[in-house]
Amino acid sequence: MPDALEELSDWLSGAPRxxxxxxxxxxxxxxxxxxxxAPGGGTLRLSGPQSRRMTHVLRSLHDSIMVGIGTVLADDPQLTVREVEGENPRPFIVDTHLRTPVSARVLSSGKPPVIAAAESADASAQVALEEVGAEVVRVPASPDGWLQLTSLLSRLESLGVTRLMxxxxxxxxxxxxxxxxxxxVVITVCPCLVGGLKAVGIIDLTQFGHYPRLVNPHSACFGEDIVIWGGVESASR
Ligand SMILES: NC(=O)c1ccc[n+]([C@@H]2O[C@H](COP(=O)([O-])OP(=O)(O)OC[C@H]3O[C@@H](n4cnc5c(N)ncnc54)[C@H](OP(=O)(O)O)[C@@H]3O)[C@@H](O)[C@H]2O)c1
Known part of the structure; x- marks a missing residue:
């Protein structure tokens, strides 16, 4: 294992919850x-082999891996640890209206996924997804219609998840x-320019008054990619 990967793994494994x-x-x-x-949201293969392997090691250090339904529909990811040895994290899909296709690869790749949906999501979609092995959980929605993150985290906690990626x-x-x-955060920066969908949208300052910022950031090259990692300064400074 390269030194940087060992350093990153130790740092993550030792993080207190x-x-x-x-x-x-x-x-x-x-x-x-x-x-x-890509522009318009199309799938982009950005990472080189070393950083992709690093990502799979990271996955193996978490109990659960969460993606939004936009990612499932765009990329049809497997969310497994197939490039390294280790345990697959349990996939957790944030899917307000249960739009996950029953053919999605995540349903047949590793551990059975949990799909979180709003109370209003279609009951027949739930039955269809449960028939192919998913566990569907209902979670309260916020006034904006999206699922409440604190409720998602409580649900994960009740499923025994202590580390979420x-x-x-x-x-x-x-x-x-x-x-x-x-x-x-662990962000892989790949040496290309795309002009596509940005990783982060507008950060709202009204409640906290400051931008999220890394404490004691580290970086290392994994092949041609630069990986930057660090803890995020707490909301209550
Ligand atoms: N390069 C990478 O490492 C990487 C990794 C992952 C994804 N991607 C790319 O990211 C793109 C997808 O991103 P995206 O922004 O369109 O979709 P996304 O973040 O994957 O999913 C967003 C959707 O999740 C649902 N959702 C429910 N509650 C939410 C909440 N509290 N906050 C946010 N979303 C919530 C909403 O679905 P409803 O609209 O149905 O309510 C929302 O539209 C794809 O193009 C994919 O290729 C890249």
Missing amino acids: PPTRPLVTVSYAQSLDGSIA VEGGARLVTSFLNARLVDR
Whole structure:
């Protein structure tokens, strides 16, 4: 194992979890200009082999891996640890209206996923997804119609999850940052310029008054990619 990967793994493994919810690590790969997808949201293979392997090691250090339905529909990810040895984290899909296709690869790749939906989501979609192995949980929605992140984290806590990796996409990551519910970030920066969908949307300053900022950031090269990691300064300074 290269030194940087060992350092990163030790740092993550030793991270204390917050007292009332799982530890939240946000991790994604972006281009130099901050894009995580092609213009229009199309899938983009950004990471090189070393950083991709690093991402799979990171996954293996978490109990659960969360993505938004936008990512499932765009990328059809498997969310497994197939490039390294280790246990697959349990996928957790944030899917307000149960739009996850029954053919999605995440349903047949690793551990059976949990799909969180609003109370109003179609009951027949739930039956269809449960028939192919998913566990569907209902979660309260916020006034904006999206699922409440604190309720999602409580649900994960009740499922025994202590470490959650949030892998995207942009809307989900932005929601976690805006709620200041991110403890750690690991961002892979790939040496290309895309002009596509940006990793992070507008950060709302009204409640907290400051932008999320890394404490004691570290970086290392994984092949041609630069990986930057650090803890996020707490909301209550
Ligand atoms: N480079 C990378 O590392 C990487 C990683 C992951 C994804 N991606 C890219 O990211 C893109 C997808 O990102 P995206 O922003 O369109 O979608 P997303 O963040 O994957 O999913 C967003 C959707 O999740 C649902 N949702 C429910 N509650 C939410 C909440 N509290 N906050 C945020 N979302 C909530 C909403 O679905 P409803 O609208 O149905 O309510 C929302 O539209 C894809 O193009 C994919 O390729 C890149």
